[in-house]
Amino acid sequence: MAKSVLLICLLGLAFAFAAADDSPLQDFCVAQAGSSVFVNGLACKDPKTVQANDFSFGGLHLPGNTSNPVGSKVTPVTVNQLPGFSTLGISMARIDIAPWGINPPHTHPRATEILLVLEGILEVGFVTSNPDNRLISKILQKGDVFVFPQGLIHYQRNTGFGNAVAIAALGSQSPGVITIANVVFGSMPHISVDILAKAFQVDKTVVSQIQSKF
Numbered sequence: 001m002a003k004s005v006l007l008i009c010l011l012g013l014a015f016a017f018a019a020a021d022d023s024p025l026q027d028f029c030v031a032q033a034g035s036s037v038f039v040n041g042l043a044c045k046d047p048k049t050v051q052a053n054d055f056s057f058g059g060l061h062l063p064g065n066t067s068n069p070v071g072s073k074v075t076p077v078t079v080n081q082l083p084g085f086s087t088l089g090i091s092m093a094r095i096d097i098a099p100w101g102i103n104p105p106h107t108h109p110r111a112t113e114i115l116l117v118l119e120g121i122l123e124v125g126f127v128t129s130n131p132d133n134r135l136i137s138k139i140l141q142k143g144d145v146f147v148f149p150q151g152l153i154h155y156q157r158n159t160g161f162g163n164a165v166a167i168a169a170l171g172s173q174s175p176g177v178i179t180i181a182n183v184v185f186g187s188m189p190h191i192s193v194d195i196l197a198k199a200f201q202v203d204k205t206v207v208s209q210i211q212s213k214f
């Protein structure tokens with residue numbers, strides 16, 4: 001009896017720690033670009049051919065170009081940019097936001113995100129899942145850290161007069177991004193206007209107008 005309780009506790013712990021990608025089964029598994037082998041993730045390079053550059057990425061000192069309709073630019077460093085991230089369960093990004101620009105509401109299906117503000121002032125927020133849908137938001141200053149729990153819809157807005165710069169760390173080598181507006185109104189082919197009009201409780205012309213922007 002005591003043994004089975006212990007086993008259940010251990011299983012519970014195992015699941016609690018499985019909030020990020022699975023643990024590696026070797027020192028590293030540097031992703032091999034162009035491999036035709038499909039595994040859950042990416043194929044590994046021969047460890048003997050691995051170089052320091054496989055574990056490195058340069059360029060995050062460069063500001064992203066924020067001249068776009070939302071006024072922000074995310075520069076990702078995932079396993080696609082840094083093959084050494086493969087199987088390690090982490091990645092990062094630089095986020096540049098122009099004054100009053102936004103990083104629009106989005107979610108990472110596979111990762112919790114920690115955000116560190118390096119420059120400027122950011123309003124950040126996330127919304128809890130159904131049925132509460134509570135907005136949890138805060139104004140962040142330089143040096144502040146905020147966490148967006150895995151899967152929840154979140155955003156950032158620069159509420160200052162200068163450019164804002166933040167660094168995000170994510171608990172997956174490939175966190176994925178679902179940008180709500182683009183996914184809902186910009187899918188190809190489009191989700192039927194009838195469906196979106198009913199879902200958003202607006203006239204079909206409003207849906208068509210939004211769809212035309214994406």
Ligand SMILES: *[C@@H]1O[C@H](CO)[C@@H](O)[C@H](O)[C@H]1NC(C)=O
Pocket residue numbers: 065066067068
């Ligand atoms: C930034 O992006 C805009 C719009 O795409 C482009 O016109 C402009 O040349 C870019 N600026 C730089 C410095 O690359």
